[in-house]
Amino acid sequence: MGFGERMSESSENLQANRKEIGVAIVGCGTVGGATASILLNQQNRLSKCIDVPILLRAIVDVDFTHARELGLDESLFTENLDAVLSRDDVQIVAELIGGTDKAKEVVERALRAGKNVVTANKALLAHHGFELVKLARENSVCISFEASCAGAIPIISVLTEQLACDRIDAMYGIVNGTCNYILTAMSQQNRTYSEALAIAQQHGMAEADPSLDVMGHDSAHKLAILAALAFGQRIDLEKIYVEGINNLHPQDIQYGKELGYVIKLLAVAKRQGDALSLRVHPAFISTLHPLAWVSGPFNAVSIYAENAGHLMFYGRGAGVPATAAAVVGDIASIALGNAQRKFDKLRLWPDRNEPAKQLDIGTVRCRYYIRLQVEDRPGVFAQVARILGDRQISISSLLQHESGPGRTDGVPVVITTYDALEANVQAALAEINQLEVTKAPCVCIRMVAEHPEKMNS
Amino acid sequence: MGFGERMSESSENLQANRKEIGVAIVGCGTVGGATASILLNQQNRLSKCIDVPILLRAIVDVDFTHARELGLDESLFTENLDAVLSRDDVQIVAELIGGTDKAKEVVERALRAGKNVVTANKALLAHHGFELVKLARENSVCISFEASCAGAIPIISVLTEQLACDRIDAMYGIVNGTCNYILTAMSQQNRTYSEALAIAQQHGMAEADPSLDVMGHDSAHKLAILAALAFGQRIDLEKIYVEGINNLHPQDIQYGKELGYVIKLLAVAKRQGDALSLRVHPAFISTLHPLAWVSGPFNAVSIYAENAGHLMFYGRGAGVPATAAAVVGDIASIALGNAQRKFDKLRLWPDRNEPAKQLDIGTVRCRYYIRLQVEDRPGVFAQVARILGDRQISISSLLQHESGPGRTDGVPVVITTYDALEANVQAALAEINQLEVTKAPCVCIRMVAEHPEKMNS
Numbered sequence: 001m002g003f004g005e006r007m008s009e010s011s012e013n014l015q016a017n018r019k020e021i022g023v024a025i026v027g028c029g030t031v032g033g034a035t036a037s038i039l040l041n042q043q044n045r046l047s048k049c050i051d052v053p054i055l056l057r058a059i060v061d062v063d064f065t066h067a068r069e070l071g072l073d074e075s076l077f078t079e080n081l082d083a084v085l086s087r088d089d090v091q092i093v094a095e096l097i098g099g100t101d102k103a104k105e106v107v108e109r110a111l112r113a114g115k116n117v118v119t120a121n122k123a124l125l126a127h128h129g130f131e132l133v134k135l136a137r138e139n140s141v142c143i144s145f146e147a148s149c150a151g152a153i154p155i156i157s158v159l160t161e162q163l164a165c166d167r168i169d170a171m172y173g174i175v176n177g178t179c180n181y182i183l184t185a186m187s188q189q190n191r192t193y194s195e196a197l198a199i200a201q202q203h204g205m206a207e208a209d210p211s212l213d214v215m216g217h218d219s220a221h222k223l224a225i226l227a228a229l230a231f232g233q234r235i236d237l238e239k240i241y242v243e244g245i246n247n248l249h250p251q252d253i254q255y256g257k258e259l260g261y262v263i264k265l266l267a268v269a270k271r272q273g274d275a276l277s278l279r280v281h282p283a284f285i286s287t288l289h290p291l292a293w294v295s296g297p298f299n300a301v302s303i304y305a306e307n308a309g310h311l312m313f314y315g316r317g318a319g320v321p322a323t324a325a326a327v328v329g330d331i332a333s334i335a336l337g338n339a340q341r342k343f344d345k346l347r348l349w350p351d352r353n354e355p356a357k358q359l360d361i362g363t364v365r366c367r368y369y370i371r372l373q374v375e376d377r378p379g380v381f382a383q384v385a386r387i388l389g390d391r392q393i394s395i396s397s398l399l400q401h402e403s404g405p406g407r408t409d410g411v412p413v414v415i416t417t418y419d420a421l422e423a424n425v426q427a428a429l430a431e432i433n434q435l436e437v438t439k440a441p442c443v444c445i446r447m448v449a450e451h452p453e454k455m456n457s
Numbered sequence: 458m459g460f461g462e463r464m465s466e467s468s469e470n471l472q473a474n475r476k477e478i479g480v481a482i483v484g485c486g487t488v489g490g491a492t493a494s495i496l497l498n499q500q501n502r503l504s505k506c507i508d509v510p511i512l513l514r515a516i517v518d519v520d521f522t523h524a525r526e527l528g529l530d531e532s533l534f535t536e537n538l539d540a541v542l543s544r545d546d547v548q549i550v551a552e553l554i555g556g557t558d559k560a561k562e563v564v565e566r567a568l569r570a571g572k573n574v575v576t577a578n579k580a581l582l583a584h585h586g587f588e589l590v591k592l593a594r595e596n597s598v599c600i601s602f603e604a605s606c607a608g609a610i611p612i613i614s615v616l617t618e619q620l621a622c623d624r625i626d627a628m629y630g631i632v633n634g635t636c637n638y639i640l641t642a643m644s645q646q647n648r649t650y651s652e653a654l655a656i657a658q659q660h661g662m663a664e665a666d667p668s669l670d671v672m673g674h675d676s677a678h679k680l681a682i683l684a685a686l687a688f689g690q691r692i693d694l695e696k697i698y699v700e701g702i703n704n705l706h707p708q709d710i711q712y713g714k715e716l717g718y719v720i721k722l723l724a725v726a727k728r729q730g731d732a733l734s735l736r737v738h739p740a741f742i743s744t745l746h747p748l749a750w751v752s753g754p755f756n757a758v759s760i761y762a763e764n765a766g767h768l769m770f771y772g773r774g775a776g777v778p779a780t781a782a783a784v785v786g787d788i789a790s791i792a793l794g795n796a797q798r799k800f801d802k803l804r805l806w807p808d809r810n811e812p813a814k815q816l817d818i819g820t821v822r823c824r825y826y827i828r829l830q831v832e833d834r835p836g837v838f839a840q841v842a843r844i845l846g847d848r849q850i851s852i853s854s855l856l857q858h859e860s861g862p863g864r865t866d867g868v869p870v871v872i873t874t875y876d877a878l879e880a881n882v883q884a885a886l887a888e889i890n891q892l893e894v895t896k897a898p899c900v901c902i903r904m905v906a907e908h909p910e911k912m913n914s
Contacts, residue, residue, distance in 0.1 A: 038764060042624075049622045049689065051802040146619060152765035154619035161618065161795065162603060162611035162786035165506045167499075232506065290771070293750050307495060307782030308609035311772035314747070315765065325764030329619035336802050338618065338795040345508040345793050 020053040021335040022089040024115075026081065026106050027097030028061040031120060031147075033070045034324035035094060039331075040073060052335040058084045061097075081106065085113035092334055094327055095119040104128055111135045111143065116339070118330040120147035120323055123212075126221035126237045129228065134351040142343035144334060147326035149222040150175050150299040153315040154329065159229045159303075160342045167306040168230045170270040170451050175222040177297035177318040178213040179245050179265040181205045183282075184295040187253050187263060193246060205297055215244035216265065216280040223267040227278055230269065230303070232348045233356035235278065241361040243281035252371055252443055255399065255414045256284045261369070262292050266448055275357035277364060283448040284369050290450065304451050362423035367396065367447035370417065370425075372432065373410040373440035376403065380437045381413070387431050391424035393417050410439030416447065477510040478792040479546040481572075483517040483538065483563050484554030485524040488577060488604075491781035492551060493529050496788075509792040515541045518554075538563065542570035549791055551784055552576040561585055568592045568600065573796070575787040577604035577780055580669075583678035583694045586685065591808040599800035601791060604783035606679040607632050607756040610772040611786065616686045617799045624763040625687045627727040627908050632679040634754035634775040635670040636702050636722040638662045640739075641752040644710050644720060650703060662754055672701035673722065673737040680724040684735055687726065687760070689805045690813035692735065698818040700738035709828055709900055712856060712871045713741045718826070719749050723905055732814035734821060740905040741826050747907065761908050819880035824853065824904035827874065827882075829889065830867040830897035833860065837894045838870070844888050848881040850874050867896030873904065 023039060025032050039046070039056040046054055059067055059076045067077060084090060093110035095117060097103050103124050110117050117136065119125070125132065125148055136143040146156045150173065159168075174180050178200060185196035197214070200206035212218045220242045224235045245265050253263050261284035270277045285292050290312055294300040299317025304310050316322035333339040343349065374380050388395065399414040417425070429442045480496060482489050496503070496513040503511055516524055516533045524534060541547060550567035552574060554560050560581050567574050574593065576582070582589065582605055593600040603613045607630065616625075631637050635657060642653035654671070657663035669675045677699045681692045702722050710720050718741035727734045742749050747769055751757040756774025761767050773779035790796040800806065831837050845852065856871040874882070886899045 042622075045624060046622050049804055051804065152762075152768060154615050154768075157619045158611050158614065161790055161793075162614045162783070165499075165503050165785055165789045166782055167502060290750075293747075305609075305782070307778050307785065309773040309776070309779050309782075311609060311611075311770075313768075313770055315768035319766070321764050322766050325623055325762070325766075326619070328622055328764065332622045333618055336618075336795075336798045338793075338798050341793050341795050341798075347506055347508065 020055055021091050021331075022055050022057040022087070023092045023094060023331055024058040024060060024084045024090045025056065025094045025096060026060040027095065028059050028064065028067040028072070029096065029098070030066070030320045031323045031327065032059070032061070032094070032096035033066050033072065034320045035096060035327045036067070036072050037070055038324055038328050050332055050335060054331060054335050057087065057090050060084055081109065085109060085115060090115060092116045092118060092331055094331065095121060096327070100124050100127060107132055107143070108135060111139050111141060114139055114141055116141045116334045117143045118327055118334070119143065119145050120327060121145075122148040122218065122221040122225060126224040129225060130234060130350045133349050136343070137351060142334065142340045144330035144339045145225065146330045147323045149225050150301055150313070151177070151315060151317040151319065152322035152325045153299060153301065153313045153317065154326070155226065155301050155313050156229060157329070157333070158313065159226065160346055160348060163303070163305055163308065164346050164348060166308050168303055169306065170304045171226060171230050171268070171301060172291060172448070172451065173219075173223065173226065173267040173299070173301040174264055174291055174294050175267050175299050175301065175317060176213055176219045176265060177299055177316070178206045178210060179219070180295065180299070181297045182214065183245060183263050183265065186248065186250055187257065190250060190254065192250055193248055214246045216242040219265060219267045219280040223269060223278060223280060226301070227269040227276065228350045229348050231271070231276060231356065233276065233353050234350045235356055236358060239278070239358040241279040241281065245282050248282055249443065251412070252369070252445060255371065256369060256445070258399065259397065259416065260287055261285060261447065262287055263445070264291060264294070266291070268448065272359060272363070275359050277359045279361060279364070281446055283446050285448050286450070302451070304453060310451070310453050362421070362426070364422040364446070365419050367419055367449065368417045368425050369445040369447055370415045370429065371443040372413045372415065372438065374413060375437040375439065376407065376411045383435060383437065384432055387428050388417070391428045393420040393424055393428055477512055478548050478788075479512050479514040479544070480549045480551060480788055481515040481517060481541045481547045482513065482551045482553060484552065485516050485518040485521065485529070486553065486555070487523070487777045488780045488784065489516070489518070489551070489553035490523050490527045490529065491777045492553060492784045493524070494527055495781055495785050497530060507789055507792060511788060511792050514544065514547050517541055538566065542567060542572060547572060549573045549575060549788055551788065552578060553784070557581050557584060564589055564600070565592060568596050568598060571596055571598055573598045573791045574600045575784055575791070576600065576602050577784060578602070579605040579675065579678040579682060583681040586682060587691060587807045590806050593800070594808060599791065599797045601787035601796045602682065603787045604780045606682050607758055607770070608634070608772065608774040608776065609779035609782045610756060610758065610770045610774065611783070612683060612758050612770050613686060614786070614790070615770065616683065617803055617805060620760070620762055620765065621803050621805060623765050625760055626763065627761045628683060628687050628725070628758060629748060629905070629908065630680065630683070630724040630756070630758040631721055631748055631751050632724050632756050632758065632774060633670055633676045633722060634756055634773070635663045635667060636676070637752065637756070638754045639671065640702060640720050640722065643705065643707055644714065647707060647711065649707050650705055671703045673699040676722060676724045676737040680726060680735060680737060683758070684726040684733065685807045686805050688728070688733060688813065690733065690810050691807045692813055693815060696735070696815040698736040698738065702739050705739055706900065708869065709826070709902060712828065713826060713902070715856065716854065716873065717744055718742060718904065719744055720902070721748060721751070723748070725905065729816060729820070732816050734816045736818060736821070738903055740903045742905050743907070759908070761910060767908070767910050819878070819883070821879040821903070822876050824876055824906065825874045825882050826902040826904055827872045827886065828900040829870045829872065829895065831870060832894040832896065833864065833868040840892060840894065841889055844885050845874070848885045850877040850881055850885055
C-alpha cells in the first residue's frame with residue numbers, strides 16, 4: 001500500500017483540525033471508573049499538559065453502581081452504545097469491559113463507526129489482534145493498547161517509537177503480577193502454592209478464579225502482543241508454549257535458593273535464526289540476573305536490541321490506577337495524533353506482517369534443574385547418569401542432603417545440567433520416570449541465564 | 458498562543474507530504490560515525506520498519522579520519538555546513554560534535570535554516586535549552602535530545618508521551634555511567650577512588666579529564682533536562698546542588714556495606730509543596746532499594762507518578778552504540794512527525810513554562826551517615842551527642858570498631874541519624890569539627906530512602 005499516504009492524510013486531517021477530543025468509556029468497572037475519574041478530576045492538569053482538550057462525553061454501561069460510588073457525573077451515564085457511536089464529538093472509545101465476546105463486539109462496532117479505540121483487553125488482542133488491527137486500518141482509525149501489557153509500564157509506547165527502528169533480539173518479561181506475588185510469597189515466606197494463592201486473594205492480588213493467571217495464559221496473551229510488535233511478525237497464540245506456576249513445590253524453590261537461584265514466571269521471546277522461540281514457564285534465574293529483584297506485584301520487561309543494548313522497564317503491572325494511567329496515556333497519544341501516525345507509518349503491526357515461524361519447545365537449549373525422587377541405594381545414580389549421558393546432558397551440580405534411614409518414598413536428588421536440548425531432557429526424564437528405583441516423577445525447571453548482549457563496540 | 462494550531466499545521470504539512478526524510482550529521486566522531494553507520498548499513502531494516510525512507514545526505518566535519526576508518530560513503534563528506542543547510546532535501550540535522558560553543562552555533566544555524574535538530578549534547582541543553590527550544594519554535598521545527606540523557610534509555614520519549622499527562626512527584630536517577638562504574642569498582646573490589654578511576658580510564662569508561670563526570674556536573678546537566686520535562690518547569694542549572702564522588706573514601710563505602718547500604722551518585726528531583734528540590738550527590742541507599750542493583754556502566758531512572766505509580770527505566774547510559782541508537786530513534790520520531798507533534802502540542806517544554814522555585818540544599822530532610830574521627834577517651838561521645846541533640850538530630854545507629862591503644866589520629870565512629878534537616882546537620886558538623894577532640898573533619902553522606910508510593914487504591 002505504498003507509503004500509506006492516503007490513510008495517514010485522511011486521519012491526519014481528522015486529528016489536526018480538532019480543537020478538542022471527545023472520549024466515551026464503555027464499561028465502568030474498576031479500571032473504567034478510575035479512567036473516568038482521571039479524565040474528570042484531573043481535567044485541569046490535563047489541560048496544562050497538552051494543547052488538545054480531552055473531554056469525557058459518555059460512560060456506557062448497564063450497571064452504574066460503581067460509577068455512582070465514585071461520584072462520577074451522572075449526566076454522562078448511558079446504556080445506549082449506538083447513540084454514543086453516532087456522536088460526532090466522540091473520537092475515542094475506551095473499551096474497558098473485559099472478557100472477549102462482548103468486548104470484541106464493542107470494539108468492532110466502535111472501529112466501524114470510525115472511532116479510535118483504546119483497550120486494556122489482552123485476551124481480546126492476543127486472540128483477535130490481527131483482525132481488529134486490520135479493521136481499524138480499514139476504517140482509518142487506530143487501536144491503542146498500552147494498558148493490555150504490563151500495566152503502567154510504557155512498553156508498547158517504547159516498542160513503537162524509540163525502538164521501532166532497532167532490531168530486537170530477545171525479550172524476557174515478568175508480566176503477571178499475580179504470579180509474581182505468589183512466587184515471592186512462596187520464596188520469601190516459604191509458603192506452599194495454595195497458601196500463597198490464598199494470601200494473594202486476601203490482598204486482592206488474585207482473582208477468585210485465578211486460573212488464567214496462574215496457569216500462564218495471561219502471560220502468554222501479553223507475550224503474543226509484545227512479540228508481534230517487537231519482532232514485527234504475526235504471532236499465533238496457540239503455538240506459544242505455556243506452563244503455569246500451579247504445580248510448583250516449595251521444596252524446589254528452597255533448593256533453588258540454596259543454589260543461588262530465584263523462581264520467576266518468565267515470558268520469553270527470542271530470535272533463533274529466522275524463527276522465534278516464544279514461551280511462558282517458571283524459570284530459575286540467578287540472584288544476579290537483572291530480573292531477580294523484581295518482586296511482589298511488580299512487572300518488568302527486559303529487551304535486548306542490536307543498537308540500544310540491554311534495556312529494562314519496571315513498574316506496576318496491574319492495579320487500577322496503573323492500568324487507568326496507561327489508558328489515559330493512550331488517549332493522550334491519540335489526541336496528539338501520534339498514535340495514529342505510529343499506526344499508519346510503522347510496519348510493525350500484525351496486519352502488515354507475515355506469520356512468524358514459531359519454534360517448538362523441544363528446540364529450546366538451556367540449563368535445567370531436575371529433582372529426582374529415587375531409592376537411596378548403590379547403583380541408582382549410575383543408571384540416571386547413563387540416561388542423561390546418552391542424550392548429551394552434562395551434569396553441572398548435584399545436591400543430595402543426608403536423610404534418615406529406611407525411607408521407602410525415596411530421597412530427593414537435585415541435579416543441575418549444563419546447556420542441553422529440551423527434547424533430549426524430556427526424553428531422558430521420561431526414561432528416568434520409568435525406572436524401578438524412581439519413586440515419583442522427576443521435577444524439571446528450566447534455568448534461564450542472563451541474555452548475552454551483543455555490543456557493537 | 459492558544460492551541461498552537463498555526464505552528465502545528467504548518468509543520469504537519471511539512472512532514473505529512475514528505476515521501477522521504479533527509480538527514481545531515483554534523484560531527485563524525487564516535488557517536489556521529491556510529492549514527493552514520495546505522496543509517497547507511499541498516500537502511501534495509503529501517504525501510505522495513507517505517508513507511509518514511511530516512512536517507513543520510515551529508516556528513517559534515519573538518520576531519521574525516523574516523524569516517525574513513527568506518528568505511529562510510531565518501532561522497533557524503535563535506536566541510537561546508539552552509540551548503541548542507543541550504544539543501545531542500547535535508548530536514549534533520551544531527552549535531553554530534555559535542556562541546557558547547559561550536560555546537561551551539563551549529564544548532565542555532567540549523568534551526569534558523571528551518572531544519573529539525575537532533576542532539577546528544579547535554580551540556581548545551583542544560584545551559585541553553587530554553588533559548589534553543591524557543592528558537593526551534595520560532596522556526597516551526599523541533600529539537601530532539603533523547604540521547605542527551607541516560608543513553609539508550611528512552612526516558613525523554615516516555616516523559617513526553619505516556620507520562621505527559623500524569624503528575625510526576627519525584628525522579629531518582631543514576632545517570633552517569635562513569636561514576637557508577639567507579640563506585641561499583643570501589644564498592645565491590647574495595648578500591649580507592651584513584652585506583653577505580655584508573656581502571657575506568659583503562660576500560661574506556663572515563664575520559665582522560667574526568668572532572669565533568671566525577672564532580673557531578675554531567676549528572677546535573679541531565680537532571681536539569683529531565684526535570685524540566687518531568688515537572689513542566691524551567692530549571693536553573695546553577696541552582697542545582699552538586700557534589701561529586703571524587704572525595705569518597707573506601708572506608709565509608711565499607712562501613713556503609715556493613716550497615717546494609719550501597720553508595721550511588723544520585724540525581725534527585727522531588728516536589729516539595731510548590732517548589733522543587735534538585736540535587737546531585739553521593740548517597741547511601743539500602744541494598745533493597747530499587748536502584749541498588751544498578752551497577753557498572755548502567756544507568757537507571759526511577760519515576761514516581763501519581764497515576765502510574767513507580768516506574769523504573771534501566772539501560773546503557775553511555776557508550777557509542779547506545780547513544781547512536783537514541784539519536785536514530787529521535788530521527789525516526791521526527792520522520793514519523795511525532796516529535797514535532799509533541800513539541801507543538803505538549804506544554805512541557807521550557808519555553809512554555811515559568812521558572813521553577815528551586816529549593817536550597819539546606820531544606821533537604823533525610824537520614825545521614827556521619828563518620829567522626831575523634832579521640833578515644835571518656836566524655837567525647839557525650840559532647841557529640843549534645844551537639845546533635847541540640848539540633849533535633851536523633852541517632853539511629855552507632856558503629857565503633859575496637860582499635861589498638863594509643864592512637865593519636867583519633868578513632869572512627871560512624872553514626873546514622875533518623876530523618877533530619879540538612880541545615881541542622883551541616884551546622885552540627887561545623888560545630889563538631891571545631892571540637893578539640895575531633896582529629897579530622899567529619900564525613901557526611903546522605904542516606905536516600907525508597908520514595909513512598911502514593912497509591913490511589
